[in-house]
Ligand SMILES: Nc1ncnc2c1ncn2[C@@H]1O[C@H](COP(=O)(O)OP(=O)(O)O)[C@@H](O)[C@H]1O
């Protein structure tokens with residue numbers, strides 16, 4: 001039976017790499033599939049991993065009917081053995097429903113990859129619908145790490161190096177610390193305390209003298 005599988009993890013946990021590896025494994029066995037993405041850092045119509053791999057992909061604009069696109073391709077005699085969806089958190093909820101119909105109605109496996117929650121710890125609409133509909137939700141095995149050494153489970157956004165908890169849900173960006181708007185993966189504890197790597201370093205190199213009492 002075909003399945004809808006959601007692989008999720010923080011930013012920089014290897015999701016796009018796994019998406020491209022999955023595509024490679026199917027292609028190397030002579031299978032033909034479709035690769036979708038949305039707002040990849042490298043631009044429109046491409047899926048890219050930080051390890052340097054990339055592949056052309058179909059850009060999922062908000063009005064794209066994915067189910068109809070697959071049906072049209074099948075009607076024209078094209079083969080679609082599997083579907084890969086990267087940056088699935090950005091898909092519309094209705095597009096996740098379309099993916100479920102591709103699985104159930106057309107018998108095609110769908111492998112979706114994305115982050116669950118935004119920098120405010122709120123679920124993205126696409127991820128919420130995937131959690132509701134997926135046959136399986138898998139967490140990436142390679143653990144991204146917080147600066148404190150714990151497993152990173154949350155994504156923080158920084159503006160000018162300072163963590164923020166308000167703003168637009170979607171701002172395409174990277175985990176590059178020097179960018180004006182950037183992201184950093186943190187464990188829940190540090191995320192809730194709003195302590196990024198930079199804030200932690202600043203606290204440890206404070207020029208303020210330690211409080212001490214004069215001996216009488
Ligand atoms: N120079 C490097 N050497 C080895 N691994 C790296 C290097 N740079 C990044 N990575 C790994 O690449 C992964 C990020 O890959 P990517 O697929 O782009 O992540 P995601 O799609 O989840 O944001 C991380 O697991 C990171 O550890």
Ligand SMILES: Cc1cn([C@H]2C[C@H](O)[C@@H](COP(=O)(O)O)O2)c(=O)[nH]c1=O
Nearest residue numbers: 010011012118119155169170171172173
């Ligand atoms: C947390 C968070 C992330 N984003 C953006 C930033 C990146 O462009 C993507 C995630 O890409 P990755 O391949 O997982 O690194 O999502 C955002 O728009 N809003 C957020 O809150």
